[in-house]
Amino acid sequence: xxxxxxxxxxxxxxxxxxxxxxxxxxxxxxxxxxxxxxxxxxxxxxxxxxxxxxxxxxxxxxxxxxxxxxxxxxxxxxxxxxxxxxxxxxxxxxxxxxxxxxxxxxxxxxxxxxxxxxxxxxxxxxxxxxxxxxxxxxxxxxxxxxxxxxxxxxxxxxxxxxxxxx
Amino acid sequence: xxxxxxxxxxxxxxxxxxxxxxxxxxxxxxxxxxxxxxxxxxxxxxxxxxxxxxxxxxxxxxxxxxxxxxxxxxxxxxxxxxxxxxxxxxxxxxxxxxxxxxxxxxxxxxxxxxxxxxxxxxxxxxxxxxxxxxxxxxxxxxxxxxxxxxxxxxxxx
Numbered sequence: 001x002x003x004x005x006x007x008x009x010x011x012x013x014x015x016x017x018x019x020x021x022x023x024x025x026x027x028x029x030x031x032x033x034x035x036x037x038x039x040x041x042x043x044x045x046x047x048x049x050x051x052x053x054x055x056x057x058x059x060x061x062x063x064x065x066x067x068x069x070x071x072x073x074x075x076x077x078x079x080x081x082x083x084x085x086x087x088x089x090x091x092x093x094x095x096x097x098x099x100x101x102x103x104x105x106x107x108x109x110x111x112x113x114x115x116x117x118x119x120x121x122x123x124x125x126x127x128x129x130x131x132x133x134x135x136x137x138x139x140x141x142x143x144x145x146x147x148x149x150x151x152x153x154x155x156x157x158x159x160x161x162x163x164x165x166x
Numbered sequence: 167x168x169x170x171x172x173x174x175x176x177x178x179x180x181x182x183x184x185x186x187x188x189x190x191x192x193x194x195x196x197x198x199x200x201x202x203x204x205x206x207x208x209x210x211x212x213x214x215x216x217x218x219x220x221x222x223x224x225x226x227x228x229x230x231x232x233x234x235x236x237x238x239x240x241x242x243x244x245x246x247x248x249x250x251x252x253x254x255x256x257x258x259x260x261x262x263x264x265x266x267x268x269x270x271x272x273x274x275x276x277x278x279x280x281x282x283x284x285x286x287x288x289x290x291x292x293x294x295x296x297x298x299x300x301x302x303x304x305x306x307x308x309x310x311x312x313x314x315x316x317x318x319x320x321x322x323x
Contacts, residue, residue, distance in 0.1 A: 003216060035193055035315050042200040053207045054233055058215070060226055072211040080204070159192055163321050 022085040044087025063133040202241035221285040271298040
């Protein structure tokens with residue numbers, strides 16, 4: 001089944017800290033309908049999961065490992081929770097500030113830079129252990145993922161409003 | 167050859183799913199798709215990496231087939247069956263219908279073993295039943311929970 005970490009060190013503490021800090025999100029004023037919030041949270045977990053399980057798998061690419069070992073650990077599952085606040089806040093502030101035109105580009109770049117910084121810390125704390133991956137590869141990856149994320153949000157809110165109107 | 171056959175079947179299923187009218191709200195479909203992704207990836211990692219009951223082939227084209235079926239085929243089948251289950255009012259018939267889904271998923275998994283996408287190590291049909299029983303069961307109850315939320319927010323009439 002799920003293996004437990006061999007050493008309870010910085011990467012486990014990092015994951016626990018971020019997941020615990022995420023509880024602050026519940027204190028934020030509600031901006032999005034619950035059904036959309038759930039979709040956003042699930043998508044935040046699903047996209048990294050697919051990427052991790054495709055390119056970080058032991059074969060054929062093995063570009064990086066998650067946490068301590070090559071086995072699938074309990075903290076690899078808890079790590080999914082680390083992505084939730086990232087996705088939620090990205091949409092939350094987009095909805096709050098509603099950037100237009102070029103500001104949307106700046107918004108995507110800002111979140112990409114933040115994500116890179118966050119990943120840099122995670123790498124230093126051995127949450128991600130790179131083999132062939134480089135931090136600079138994450139830049140275009142985040143740009144694509146964040147853009148798709150915002151498009152997804154635009155689409156579901158449009159569909160939600162349309163459903164309520166009919 | 168096998169990859170093209172599977173990909174063609176997958177594409178046909180996706181096209182059919184898009185054109186045939188459904189009873190589910192789009193959000194339910196999106197929700198279930200992500201639930202099956204999360205469950206499927208987690209469970210297959212436990213089976214392949216931790217328990218080493220199955221092994222993935224070392225052929226690149228078959229590896230991508232494994233990725234596509236995990237991302238497209240399994241969620242699509244589960245969503246389709248759950249969508250059809252909305253037509254069944256009798257609870258026992260509904261659960262029997264879900265059992266049929268589990269057997270279809272097990273059969274598909276064995277097709278992938280026979281076609282060489284997976285290499286059987288200590289795998290048995292019992293493990294396959296646990297795997298798909300768990301995935302379908304959890305997906306079903308989470309979907310019911312999400313559907314109630316949709317009704318509450320009046321997104322579904």
